[in-house]
Amino acid sequence: MPSSIAVTINGRPTEVSEGCTVAAAVMLTSGSCFRLSVTGQPRGPLCGMGVCFECRVTIDGQPQQRSCQTLCREGMCIVTACDTGN
Amino acid sequence: MTARFESRAGAELNASRHSFDVLILGAGPAGLAAACCAAESGQKVGVVDDNPDWGGQIWRRDRAKPSGKKASRWMERIRSIAFEFLPSTQIISQLHPGSLLAEQEGHPRELNYQQLIVATGARERFLPFPGWTLPNVMGAGGLQALVKGGLPIEGKRVAIAGTGPLLLAVAGYLHKQGADIRLIAEQTSKKLLWRFGMSLWKHPGKAIEATGLRLQLRQVPYRAGVWPIGAEGDKQLTSVTFTNGKTTWSMPCDYLACGFGLVPNTELPALLGCARTAKGVHVDEMQRSSVPAVYCAGETTGIGGLDLALIEGQIAGFAATGRDRKARALFPARKRAEAFARRLEEAFVLRDELRQLPVPETLVCRCEDVPFAKLKPYSSWTEAKLQTRCGMGTCQGRICGPATEFLFGWQLQSVRPPLFPTNLVNLAGVSPEPVDA
Numbered sequence: 001m002p003s004s005i006a007v008t009i010n011g012r013p014t015e016v017s018e019g020c021t022v023a024a025a026v027m028l029t030s031g032s033c034f035r036l037s038v039t040g041q042p043r044g045p046l047c048g049m050g051v052c053f054e055c056r057v058t059i060d061g062q063p064q065q066r067s068c069q070t071l072c073r074e075g076m077c078i079v080t081a082c083d084t085g086n
Numbered sequence: 087m088t089a090r091f092e093s094r095a096g097a098e099l100n101a102s103r104h105s106f107d108v109l110i111l112g113a114g115p116a117g118l119a120a121a122c123c124a125a126e127s128g129q130k131v132g133v134v135d136d137n138p139d140w141g142g143q144i145w146r147r148d149r150a151k152p153s154g155k156k157a158s159r160w161m162e163r164i165r166s167i168a169f170e171f172l173p174s175t176q177i178i179s180q181l182h183p184g185s186l187l188a189e190q191e192g193h194p195r196e197l198n199y200q201q202l203i204v205a206t207g208a209r210e211r212f213l214p215f216p217g218w219t220l221p222n223v224m225g226a227g228g229l230q231a232l233v234k235g236g237l238p239i240e241g242k243r244v245a246i247a248g249t250g251p252l253l254l255a256v257a258g259y260l261h262k263q264g265a266d267i268r269l270i271a272e273q274t275s276k277k278l279l280w281r282f283g284m285s286l287w288k289h290p291g292k293a294i295e296a297t298g299l300r301l302q303l304r305q306v307p308y309r310a311g312v313w314p315i316g317a318e319g320d321k322q323l324t325s326v327t328f329t330n331g332k333t334t335w336s337m338p339c340d341y342l343a344c345g346f347g348l349v350p351n352t353e354l355p356a357l358l359g360c361a362r363t364a365k366g367v368h369v370d371e372m373q374r375s376s377v378p379a380v381y382c383a384g385e386t387t388g389i390g391g392l393d394l395a396l397i398e399g400q401i402a403g404f405a406a407t408g409r410d411r412k413a414r415a416l417f418p419a420r421k422r423a424e425a426f427a428r429r430l431e432e433a434f435v436l437r438d439e440l441r442q443l444p445v446p447e448t449l450v451c452r453c454e455d456v457p458f459a460k461l462k463p464y465s466s467w468t469e470a471k472l473q474t475r476c477g478m479g480t481c482q483g484r485i486c487g488p489a490t491e492f493l494f495g496w497q498l499q500s501v502r503p504p505l506f507p508t509n510l511v512n513l514a515g516v517s518p519e520p521v522d523a
Contacts, residue, residue: 020236027237032221032322038479039455042321044221046452046485048231049143050136051209051351053480053507054452062192064480064507068231069174071138 007076010083022067022078023048023055033082034067042082057081101187101194101512104172106132108406109186109199111177111354114142115392116384116399117205118160121169123403123412124203131169134188134197136176140164142207143227144392146234160396172197177354178512179503184379187512194512201379201406204355204367205399208385210252210345211488213436214450214458215443217317222341226256229343233263240264243339245326247271247314248346249434251296251391256343257306258299267303268339271312271328273346274434279310282433289426315443317342331439346436348389349488355382356501365389372413373402381406390427397423441493450493451486453479458493467496480507 004015009029016025023045026034033042034055045055050069058079059065067078108124110117113135125131133140141149145157152158175190177197188195210225217223224232226248233239244265246257249272257270272279286293300308315334316327325338350366361368361376365388373381383402384395397420404413444450446459454475464470467477467490476490477483482505483498490496504513 017236021232024232024236027232034221037219037452037455041219041455042221043219043452044322045224045232046212046228047209047225048228048235049209051481051484052452056480068235069137 005072005074005076007072007074007078009078010080016072020072022057022059022065022070022072022076025072026055026057026067026078026080030080030083033080035081101196103196103198104132104170105198106130106170106200108132108201108203108403109134109197110169110203110205111135112142112205112207112384112386113137113140113171114205114207114384114395115144115160116207116386116395116402117142117203118145118164119396119399120203120205120381120383120403120406122163122167123400123409124407125167125169125403127407127409129407131167132172132197132199133169134172134175134177136174138174140171140173143231146231176506176508178505178508180358183358183377189506189508189512192509192512199379201381202358203373203381203383203399203402203406204358204360204375204386205382205384205395205402206351206354206386207395208348208350208389209484210248211347211349211492212344212485213346213440213443213489213492214448215315215317216445216448217319217323218344219449219452220317220319220323221321222319222323223317224341224343226252226343226345228345229341230256230259233260239341241266242341243268244341244343245269245271245314245328245337245339247273247312247326247328247342247344249273249436250345250347251430251434252345252348254296254299254303254308257303257308260343261303261306267306268337269312269328270303270306270308271314272308272310273313273437273440274310275437276310278433278435282429285429289422289429292426313437313440313443314342314344346440346492347434348385350386350388351484352386353482353484353501353505355380355386357503357505363388371417372405372410373398374405388427389431390423391430394420394423394427436492444493450489451476451479451483453481453486456486461490461494464494467498470496482506 032044046052055067057067107129110133148157178187186197318325327336355367367382381402383398401413444458448458456474456476470476
């Protein structure tokens, strides 16, 4: 069993398994809306491989990070632009 | 403007410097096959990928658990060779021939090479239809990548749509993970699909693979000549409407995994000056591009699938280390793999009806939220960009470019640095923090 990693998503502490991407962790905890588009529409991951930039979130204070290309790390603090809950 | 920042970066670069005899961009099957062959020569080989680990899209999970004998053999071979791997690294621009500026986790890197092998792979082609921007409408490979990245899919209702063999591969994977796959909608006609199936006798390995997948998915409806015309939901997807050209029907689902084939990632080779054709980067028999010391292999040179990517990667790896005889020995295998690629291309050609999918309000450019109606009056990509900002957002046209190519026949023109958004300090080659050499 892979070891678990503690992260915080929109203020909620969450445990995910090692190797989990930030995108998967966000979908698990805060739902499918990751960001709001320039006209305010909800958006979530599309390409899953770092090309489309739809899955951008703030990671440890750094905005505009592609969550699909980032692995969860212990203590990571993730903030999305909208939280639809799960 | 561009020239100035490049020369400034070259002159004052404070980035950590890495030098290689052979530098390979992309750690998918083509790049790794190239690395294996190049490293055998004893030369110093570096492999760069923007993902946190090697494997690319296809071998993402094969590192830990190979999906078959062939993958397992390659994993062993890759682990046995000496090469330096730079993960989470993205190429930003060219400093000068033989030197690239990259960013690794926020820090600038200067990558120098004698020979360069570009194996940047492909991405999915997305076509706009009403509702395609809703959360939980994703690429077919996109959803697969998310599930490989830890998203639980067990019991979720998934519709898979679009075109090509990727749909079946994704369905097979998601099915194994416990997804409730409601439909696989293949847009190509039954006739073309049948003809393709019949041609597989020339490629027995492929025929076995396809039969295996179909058996595994025997309870999942796989329908040819069916495509999505709308995705519905308020804040996220709740249902998808399909058509077969005669009738339409809706189907409730949690995810729509939808991709209309693959598009080669040619932005980087284009920036280096490599000549391109409609299919991808133009290469000669040794996988050499039109730019000296720059080779290309895999999907970057035209969509051909895993086998062709592995062969092209090996040829490039041998050729870049001066072993032409070994490269030549692989030419017959490449020819066979190319024949299969041509069959795929003929079988999964996009139907005209897909051009009618967007309604005036349907967004085509998702970065700048540019609707179809706003683009229609223009006659070229450049004109549309200037007037509407289509293709000028964060993805730099990587998603809407191939869509407008199909919808309007627009050809994408020049590629300019930076290839990916980066901090200004990185463009100036100055790191905000001290970096290790």
